Amino acid sequence: MNAKHEDEMIIRNATVVNADGEREADVWIRNGKIEAVGRGLTRPAAREVDARGKHLFPGFVDLHAHLRTPGREDEEDFASGSRAAAKGGFTTLFCMPNTEPAIDLEGIAWWVREEGRRVGLVDIYPVGSITRERKGKILTEFCALRHAGCRTLSDDGDSLADSLLMRRAFEYAKLADVLLVSHCEDAQLSQGNSMRESRISSRYGISAVPDIAESIIAARDIALAQYTGGRLHLAHVSSAKTVTLLRQARAAGVRVTAETCPHYLVFTVEDVEKSGFDSHYKVNPPLGTADDRAALRAALRDGILDCVATDHAPHSRIEKELPFEDAPFGINGLETAFSALYTHLVLTGACTLPQIIRSLSFAPAAVAGFTDRGAIAPGYTADLVLADLSRCWTVTEEEWCSKSVNTPFLSRKLSGVIECTWYRGRITYQEQRSG
Amino acid sequence: MLGIKALPREEIEAIFSLAKSFQEISTREVKKVPALRGKTLINLFFENSTRTRTSFELAAKRLSADVVNFSASSSSLAKGETIIDTVKNLEAYHPDIFVIRVGSSAALYALTQHTEASIVNAGDGRNEHPTQALLDMFTVSQQLGSCEKLKVLIVGDILHSRVARSNMFGFRKFASQIILCGPPSLVPFDCAEEGIRVEYDLDAAVESADVIIMLRVQQERQTSAFFPSLREYSKNYALTPRRLARARKDALVLHPGPVNWDVEIHSSLKWRVHPLILKQAENGLAVRMAVLFSVGTKKRTL
Ligand SMILES: [Zn+2]
Numbered sequence: 001m002n003a004k005h006e007d008e009m010i011i012r013n014a015t016v017v018n019a020d021g022e023r024e025a026d027v028w029i030r031n032g033k034i035e036a037v038g039r040g041l042t043r044p045a046a047r048e049v050d051a052r053g054k055h056l057f058p059g060f061v062d063l064h065a066h067l068r069t070p071g072r073e074d075e076e077d078f079a080s081g082s083r084a085a086a087k088g089g090f091t092t093l094f095c096m097p098n099t100e101p102a103i104d105l106e107g108i109a110w111w112v113r114e115e116g117r118r119v120g121l122v123d124i125y126p127v128g129s130i131t132r133e134r135k136g137k138i139l140t141e142f143c144a145l146r147h148a149g150c151r152t153l154s155d156d157g158d159s160l161a162d163s164l165l166m167r168r169a170f171e172y173a174k175l176a177d178v179l180l181v182s183h184c185e186d187a188q189l190s191q192g193n194s195m196r197e198s199r200i201s202s203r204y205g206i207s208a209v210p211d212i213a214e215s216i217i218a219a220r221d222i223a224l225a226q227y228t229g230g231r232l233h234l235a236h237v238s239s240a241k242t243v244t245l246l247r248q249a250r251a252a253g254v255r256v257t258a259e260t261c262p263h264y265l266v267f268t269v270e271d272v273e274k275s276g277f278d279s280h281y282k283v284n285p286p287l288g289t290a291d292d293r294a295a296l297r298a299a300l301r302d303g304i305l306d307c308v309a310t311d312h313a314p315h316s317r318i319e320k321e322l323p324f325e326d327a328p329f330g331i332n333g334l335e336t337a338f339s340a341l342y343t344h345l346v347l348t349g350a351c352t353l354p355q356i357i358r359s360l361s362f363a364p365a366a367v368a369g370f371t372d373r374g375a376i377a378p379g380y381t382a383d384l385v386l387a388d389l390s391r392c393w394t395v396t397e398e399e400w401c402s403k404s405v406n407t408p409f410l411s412r413k414l415s416g417v418i419e420c421t422w423y424r425g426r427i428t429y430q431e432q433r434s435g
Numbered sequence: 436m437l438g439i440k441a442l443p444r445e446e447i448e449a450i451f452s453l454a455k456s457f458q459e460i461s462t463r464e465v466k467k468v469p470a471l472r473g474k475t476l477i478n479l480f481f482e483n484s485t486r487t488r489t490s491f492e493l494a495a496k497r498l499s500a501d502v503v504n505f506s507a508s509s510s511s512l513a514k515g516e517t518i519i520d521t522v523k524n525l526e527a528y529h530p531d532i533f534v535i536r537v538g539s540s541a542a543l544y545a546l547t548q549h550t551e552a553s554i555v556n557a558g559d560g561r562n563e564h565p566t567q568a569l570l571d572m573f574t575v576s577q578q579l580g581s582c583e584k585l586k587v588l589i590v591g592d593i594l595h596s597r598v599a600r601s602n603m604f605g606f607r608k609f610a611s612q613i614i615l616c617g618p619p620s621l622v623p624f625d626c627a628e629e630g631i632r633v634e635y636d637l638d639a640a641v642e643s644a645d646v647i648i649m650l651r652v653q654q655e656r657q658t659s660a661f662f663p664s665l666r667e668y669s670k671n672y673a674l675t676p677r678r679l680a681r682a683r684k685d686a687l688v689l690h691p692g693p694v695n696w697d698v699e700i701h702s703s704l705k706w707r708v709h710p711l712i713l714k715q716a717e718n719g720l721a722v723r724m725a726v727l728f729s730v731g732t733k734k735r736t737l
Contacts, residue, residue, distance in 0.1 A: 197625075198624070202625050204540055204541045204600075205540045205541070205563075205597060205623075206541055206561075276544030276547075277542070277545060318517065322517050323517075323518060323537065323539035323545070324539065324540070324541060324545075325539040325542070325560065326539050
């Protein structure tokens with residue numbers, strides 16, 4: 001383990017950003033916990049970090065990442081994924097079970113949790129699958145998976161086609177106290193097609209997915225959650241129609257939360273065209289229209305969309321070199337998430353910085369049921385991110401941590417540089433200043 | 436040339452006037468000019484198409500270019516070799532022109548940065564088939580004097596047709612009106628662009644059309660439920676003598692070939708429509724010579 005233990009430390013004069021606002025303050029950390037937050041804290045014995053002019057955030061919580069392990073360690077493993085997460089400011093990360101084998105047994109969940117601990121850079125939680133081998137036929141042992149550390153369950157990559165089975169899952173999840181995360185996709189409507197059905201898909205004859213492929217299943221799962229009184233979390237919301245359903249469900253008191261991803265907040269189908277159908281823009285669900293993006297941004301401001309998750313989906317270079325229609329879905333997202341949101345949402349005035357921090361830290365921590373993280377406040381875990389928002393960086397392969405580089409941000413300039421990440425008071429990432 | 440979408444009208448007209456002058460070469464005793472002597476053309480086909488490949492090959496040979504045919508099955512893609520790899524490998528031979536046919540829509544845009552050679556799109560998935568549209572338009576302007584301000588009716592499986600897309604974009608550059616006609620399940624989403632009208636009733640649509648482009652219908656569309664049966668399809672969308680009688684007397688009927696007689700066009704109309712369809716093939720050679728000449732002499736990707 002290369003990160004050294006910082007027993008006691010004061011971070012001075014940082015702009016501390018929480019979900020409810022920002023203020024200049026000192027943060028006193030001891031034994032991996034935040035002791036105090038305030039102006040002019042005195043603690044002579046403590047090591048001091050001068051953070052004047054910099055911003056301090058609660059460590060980010062990613063409810064949705066693919067670490068490809070076990071099975072595709074050539075694309076990502078726990079070590080590379082953890083380094084990428086730490087670099088991106090993440091201190092808690094949920095890894096999806098569409099692995100080989102799937103995370104459908106407590107032993108596998110246990111192993112994931114242990115391997116994550118061994119790397120020790122980020123708190124990795126396994127997401128268990130809802131059905132055995134993610135086949136949509138037989139429920140997994142929810143209680144055993146919960147015992148092995150699964151706070152959430154998902155068959156991510158697929159929806160449960162069987163509505164009765166999904167109903168049973170909602171009912172049984174109450175016993176196990178697990179949250180069901182739904183990947184909303186009507187597979188008959190989507191047919192594995194490549195981009196959002198739109199003027200552009202029609203102009204270029206690209207096989208297309210209508211937005212209702214998402215919202216039809218979202219509507220069903222909201223109805224099931226309401227009927228059973230179960231809890232539902234919608235993964236990677238990409239369309240205005242699903243946002244509308246979410247608003248109605250919230251107003252009706254349904255226990256539903258949701259996430260979107262940086263790429264849906266930044267890009268649209270127009271960017272797919274502009275890129276010359278670069279498969280780095282191919283993702284599932286596919287990128288939406290400008291109207292979808294506007295609806296997602298508005299919902300993020302309102303908090304109707306609670307979280308931003310990365311849906312970090314590493315893919316090998318050769319697979320992403322295939323033509324757009326043949327390449328696999330997915331965007332590599334851990335290292336660019338914050339800077340992408342800061343550059344494209346905060347600097348453009350679409351969202352405030354506290355709204356972004358709410359969606360990256362506070363809200364996902366609450367959704368996953370944590371009471372010890374997601375805010376910079378006394379008693380909370382010392383999961384912290386220090387960033388210099390006045391600086392820019394260019395996304396390059398040389399400084400990339402993930403094993404795969406399938407990102408549409410490659411070679412782009414982003415604002416907001418993460419300088420340091422602390423996980424339980426320990427440094428897990430520190431920017432190497434060149435020159 | 437990757438598609439008609441990005442091709443300015445002036446370039447289309449330039450290709451037509453070149454094609455006109457090349458037409459005569461094919462009637463000579465010695466069917467060859469040295470226009471592209473010393474140039475190398477690679478026909479790179481990831482999808483079988485003997486007709487299109489032959490037409491390009493002949494066009495290149497009549498211009499004295501050296502032609503190599505390279506058929507790569509799409510299975511080699513599955514094995515991990517990508518189109519980019521294949522093009523980079525062939526790039527080692529310093530070709531001047533790649534003519535590429537590929538099954539994936541819009542697959543060629545990403546290729547341009549990987550080769551110094553010009554690329555001519557010989558059909559990329561459902562996106563475009565620009566030389567087919569150029570030969571259709573060339574044929575029309577030979578017959579009617581121009582492609583200007585016409586009513587162009589495109590009939591059949593528009594959703595899956597690269598020929599329809601290229602023609603749509605091409606004729607619109609000449610202020611022609613496009614009418615798409617086919618079963619609603621085979622008309623692409625959101626066609627309400629300027630100048631494009633959708634009409635599901637062929638009887639109504641043929642009226643006052645100057646040009647009728649009939650598309651090939653694939654048997655497999657029936658099995659994936661785009662329409663219930665070929666019988667019902669032809670009942671609604673085959674060009675019959677009765678329907679053709681509703682059109683203008685001098686209306687041109689085009690088909691990219693090969694025709695499924697009695698499915699797309701009633702066979703009793705063969706005498707009426709076949710000569711022009713064969714003329715299309717002949718014009719295709721001249722148009723492809725013009726395209727190859729214009730991309731082969733100036734290094735560029737049109
Ligand atoms: Zn998913």
